[in-house]
Amino acid sequence: MFRRHGAHVPSFIREDEWSAKVTVGAETAARLGVPIGTEVDLGTIAYYHRNPIRRWLGRRKIKRHALSD
Amino acid sequence: MAFGVATVITNKGKAMYADRIRTTPATYTAAPKFIGIGTGATTAARTAVAADTALSTEVETRVSGTESVVTTTVTGDTYQVVGTVSITATRAVDEVGQFDAATVGNMFISATVAVINLANGDSLQLTNKATIS
Numbered sequence: 001m002f003r004r005h006g007a008h009v010p011s012f013i014r015e016d017e018w019s020a021k022v023t024v025g026a027e028t029a030a031r032l033g034v035p036i037g038t039e040v041d042l043g044t045i046a047y048y049h050r051n052p053i054r055r056w057l058g059r060r061k062i063k064r065h066a067l068s069d
Numbered sequence: 070m071a072f073g074v075a076t077v078i079t080n081k082g083k084a085m086y087a088d089r090i091r092t093t094p095a096t097y098t099a100a101p102k103f104i105g106i107g108t109g110a111t112t113a114a115r116t117a118v119a120a121d122t123a124l125s126t127e128v129e130t131r132v133s134g135t136e137s138v139v140t141t142t143v144t145g146d147t148y149q150v151v152g153t154v155s156i157t158a159t160r161a162v163d164e165v166g167q168f169d170a171a172t173v174g175n176m177f178i179s180a181t182v183a184v185i186n187l188a189n190g191d192s193l194q195l196t197n198k199a200t201i202s
Contacts, residue, residue, distance in 0.1 A: 020182075042183075
């Protein structure tokens, strides 16, 4: 969520709030270890990309899936 | 200017408010309900400002959002648009715009946002609320 506070607000019209969420496709679902179509917030997406251990776990999970096919 | 997170109603957006409130709008005859995303703000070292008229590097197809009037403080004081953009490739989304047309058009809101890393097949749902206060 991107929130703009009073100090920056122009007169009369306030652009109060942008919010966003992601519905994951196959690639991101595999990375995160969640079902396709799962709704996740931006914090989850950002956490995955920031955290190398999480990335490593994601890759390992993908590899496990590939081996089981 | 360095890249920064900001959301602004553009100068055009303010003109839209003024024009569209009268009986017959003269200039801005379409609602600013089209949501677009881009990936160029960080590279361009751009922070959203009121003078913006376009995204730095627009990607994907704009979506025609669903409009509604909702309540923030007093009844019906907020114009809300919700739209879902389909992602077709790996994207590092860092800018969002709201326009009055599916292509080009006039920019109503310009936002530069913390990077959202997305992959092919993801869908990004965006909700914007513009409040009169």
